[in-house]
Amino acid sequence: MANIANMFVYSLLNDRDDNIEGENFKQFIQYCLQHSTFFSITLWGDKKDVVIPEFHNFFYKTYQTHLWYRCKTGLEQLLTIKLYHSSPSLLEGIMKHFDRLFPETICPIEDICFFQDNKLLFGSLSHESIAELILPSEAELKDYEKFAKWKKEAVPICDYEYFPDLESLA
DSSP, rough: OOTTTEEEEEOOOOOOOOBBBBBHHHHHHHHHHHTOEEEEEEOOGGGGTOOGGGGGEEEEEEESSSSETEEEEOOOOOOEEEEEOGGGOOOOOOOOOSBBSOSSSOOEEEEEEEEEEEEEEEEEEGGGGGGEEEEEEEGGGGGGTTTTEEEEOOOOOGGGGGSSSHHHHH
């Protein structure tokens, strides 16, 4: 997966009070769509073949994998990851499926991640209330502080495999 050694990782504070929701969530998603190349969602269980009409024209690729952002499954279960080209025109479609970063009830579509080129920019694991920014410089954090509180993290080398890199998956 990814080599994030030269990146700065910031975690969303793992507290329901720090959930990004409402208009703030909508603005956060809009910002991410404007500053990313791709975004991904995870489909769980029998929903792995779901086609999301709002995203259809932006579809890029499907991955069947045991390992994605902060999630690893056993050999019997594969994660279905759908990758789409980012575009601000997808904002309303995304808002039909997500009203906050960490929903109160988990639906089959979750774990939105954003990529700049092939590198993870933002990852979320909804059912664990985990979200992180992976930025090339500390200065870029200010652009995201208007949406939430972030805490700088040191990521152990053994966790690098949990940060997808689209180039290594090609």
